[in-house]
Amino acid sequence: MDFRYSEEQEMMRRMARDFADKEIAPFAMEWDKKDEYPAETIKKMFEVGLLTVGIPSEYGGPGVDHVAQALVTEELSRGDAGVCVIMAASTLLGPDPVYLAATDEQKKWWYDQQNEGVLSAFCLTEPGAGSDAAGISTRYVKDGDCYILNGTKQFISNGGVAGLYTVFATADKKLGPKGISCFMVDRNTPGVSIGPKEDKLGIRSSNTTSVIFEDVRVPAWNLLGQEGQGFKICMQTLDISRAIVAAMATGVAQAAFEAAVKYAAERVQFGKPIATFQMVQAMLADMAMYIEASRLLYLSASSKQDMGLPYTAAASLAKCFAGDTAMKVATDAVQVFGGYGYTKEYPVEKYFRDAKIMQIFEGTAQVQRIIIAGDVMRSMT
Numbered sequence: 001m002d003f004r005y006s007e008e009q010e011m012m013r014r015m016a017r018d019f020a021d022k023e024i025a026p027f028a029m030e031w032d033k034k035d036e037y038p039a040e041t042i043k044k045m046f047e048v049g050l051l052t053v054g055i056p057s058e059y060g061g062p063g064v065d066h067v068a069q070a071l072v073t074e075e076l077s078r079g080d081a082g083v084c085v086i087m088a089a090s091t092l093l094g095p096d097p098v099y100l101a102a103t104d105e106q107k108k109w110w111y112d113q114q115n116e117g118v119l120s121a122f123c124l125t126e127p128g129a130g131s132d133a134a135g136i137s138t139r140y141v142k143d144g145d146c147y148i149l150n151g152t153k154q155f156i157s158n159g160g161v162a163g164l165y166t167v168f169a170t171a172d173k174k175l176g177p178k179g180i181s182c183f184m185v186d187r188n189t190p191g192v193s194i195g196p197k198e199d200k201l202g203i204r205s206s207n208t209t210s211v212i213f214e215d216v217r218v219p220a221w222n223l224l225g226q227e228g229q230g231f232k233i234c235m236q237t238l239d240i241s242r243a244i245v246a247a248m249a250t251g252v253a254q255a256a257f258e259a260a261v262k263y264a265a266e267r268v269q270f271g272k273p274i275a276t277f278q279m280v281q282a283m284l285a286d287m288a289m290y291i292e293a294s295r296l297l298y299l300s301a302s303s304k305q306d307m308g309l310p311y312t313a314a315a316s317l318a319k320c321f322a323g324d325t326a327m328k329v330a331t332d333a334v335q336v337f338g339g340y341g342y343t344k345e346y347p348v349e350k351y352f353r354d355a356k357i358m359q360i361f362e363g364t365a366q367v368q369r370i371i372i373a374g375d376v377m378r379s380m381t
């Protein structure tokens, strides 16, 4: 087993790191404070190629592997998890159903727009269906050579800034997973509207809204795969994307860790830097351990994807562990900062708030444990 990154992986990682250091991290606290979507920075990210990292080379993208995509994700998240969510929802999560199930023509249609700078979003969650993804109520009916969509999607990352959506809908809720299909929807289609922006705890630079579909008529051509394949496409998308969320969580943890180490070396109490006290050292050592384990887990899941090996359980292990790690490390980073960590003067308070979402979206920590336990029971009994 070779733990070194390939030249291309290292090049992508460095590019993302440099961009995050110069264009993201210095402004992240301001965006957070103002609850501001950083439109100019997103434009720059597109110009340097960081918003199209998920596009295969045959469709005009860089065609980098899943490991490189995850490394880019960690580095951007180290700069600001909200900006990282904008990137990940647009070039990885939103288009993954296209990547998995679209025809060549459909891929061209979708990726050509993304190559022009159009953002995308993944529309699964609804007010009444979160963890229970098969319980969605958004309906579709066939009408001649069109499908008509009706329903509301909740908590959609990039909901208000995307031009393209992948949307999951059911022909009949009673059919459960078998009734679900997935459609590509252009934001400008009549009947599509956007709800108000969510006022969130963390990742405040990202845009999260509901997306409403009222008699939205899409050409039958926009169906991905066959009718009834939507739930499978959705589960496969989340498998891919969970390694990405694990990388994102690792980035938040890494940022909180670096801030804690620096502060511990500078802050003097009892005549000594607090980094010399063993209990503070133990917190820093635990942070280092958990972060490295998170990184290895997401790299393992991403490598399995690149090698064509099964990766569902590996992705859940990575997502669950890294999400919990982000929360633990950010909590301890606040502890290292003492009372100052509890104020908005230092960034650890923001990392603490940003970390929480890593245990919630794309399958909560509880849902990941259900998947992991299911895999354990299947493989060991």
Ligand SMILES: Cc1cc2nc3c(=O)[nH]c(=O)nc-3n(C[C@H](O)[C@H](O)[C@H](O)COP(=O)(O)OP(=O)(O)OC[C@H]3O[C@@H](n4cnc5c(N)ncnc54)[C@H](O)[C@@H]3O)c2cc1C
Binding pocket: 089, 121, 122, 123, 124, 125, 129, 130, 131, 132, 154, 155, 156, 157, 158, 200, 203, 208, 357, 360, 361, 362, 363, 364, 365, 366, 367, 370
């Ligand atoms: C900022 C943000 C961005 C998001 N981005 C997107 C996006 O781009 N696209 C999208 O489609 N969705 C998105 N989501 C939605 C997100 O994926 C869901 O919020 C998440 O899956 C949980 O669903 P829920 O909020 O309905 O919680 P619920 O499913 O109602 O869960 C509530 C609690 O019950 C627990 N629970 C539920 N079922 C079980 C069970 N069987 N066993 C044990 N515990 C259980 C959960 O773990 C959780 O603790 C986003 C959410 C947020 C907050």
